[in-house]
Amino acid sequence: MSPDGGEEAGGAMSREEAARLLRQRLEMGATEVFLDGMTRAEALSMLTRAPRRATVPPPAVSATPVAARPATSSASAPALPEEYDDLRAMAMACTRCRLAEGRTQVVFSDGPSQARLMVVGEAPGANEDETGLPFVGAAGKYLDLLLATVGLSRAESVYIANVLKCRPPGNRNPLPDEIEACSPFLRRQIDLVRPEALLAVGSFAGQLLTGRERVSLGDLRGTVHSYHGVPLVVTYHPAALLRNPNWTRAFWSDLQLLRGVMDGAGGA
Template sequence: MKQHTVTAHLKYFGELGVTGWSRDPSWRDRGVQASQKPPAVESEASEFTGTECLEAVRSDLGECTRCKLSGLGRQQIVFGVGNPSAELMFVGEAPGRDEDTQGIPFVGRAGQLLTKIIEAIGQSRESVYIANVIKCRPPQNRNPEEDEVETCEPFLFRQIDVIRPRVIVALGAFAAKTLLGSDAPISKLRGREYEYRGAILIPTFHPAYLLRNSKGKREVWEDMKRVRGLLERGP
């Protein structure tokens, strides 16, 4: 790892309040294990694998006009980015202005912070997969509406079924509540592990929230240590 990268990581750890790196593996077993499972959703893409399947899902999505977001100023569909065989997948809410412009998820300020978080646990944007529940930007970045979620989430389910990640991180309340089918606040959902579509799902705060509330960085770091431990533990 290059010196400037190490320095950047140490600076980020300092911002989190981390003063040392524990070698004690017991943290991996802290917290509550949950068996909550959302209803299973049929995958339409089970006959495909890897990149070919993601390309098929993207082709099926097409220049989507299935919901009203397509006619409300959308510039681009933001499908997803990263390793099609990733062990770790991040799922956010919906694209923002920068993402709508570039067609890539998490490229704005929140995305830059997410990149730091990913690198802090020894991963990279190229080694993970990043997507959103909603593929089109809602006007003025409003919360997605129920019919928009119902229309778009089957494509996310297909992405998950193709990639088959070992760990999924749900970024923010909207993604966590949507995936888990829960109305509980993110502060209650985080800190636990959930079985989800063959993976372990870890809810945590959205990077955009951290830009407004730096006190949440400590909790996110605890969640990311849990993620790192799950990946290190092996299948």
């Protein structure tokens, strides 16, 4: 599925991929791991024997968290800036993964950094790569419209960012090492924006922020999760809605859920 998509990245995992997944879960502070088809002994063995993927040096969140969440630092990786402008500048010059080679622009965010809601998508597409802004194509306009139906103005109340800041070639799916390299930027953005609520659109954003990488989007949506204390709703990517209009009702239901959370958090 393309960066504008919202479907699953299926397929069997290699031993190295499984080990990386387990390490990510631990670094994210997870206290439980789903071991589909794997015993606890096998998982522990994998963690101690498999080499860590070394193709991309991951930027680490520093040991001093801005928000009330556990730090996810790595002793060997440089810390990310504590100031928003410094973080943005660092991302705009980033060459930590292969996607730097083909991008036109780094797409860091759109919207006020003190927004009530933060929408997290997947990765820039062609329009975003060209303009430097997320969600500017047809899917973005549809998202604006849907948010407006629950009283959320994109211009005034919504901050938007993606899991990846650079466009994958041909709009292919993000690769695991690209997500590993880039997602610390997103995590620090969430720390600094500190929204009242998060809306993850599409499976990559939903799986990353819930820490449930093997759970389908259909199973993640329809409930309120917590991302280190911030209410999180997962739903379809608006581009997926354009391809599958039958999912619009479910999206609407998820927006109502989100709106209810935000109303409970402090009103409109």
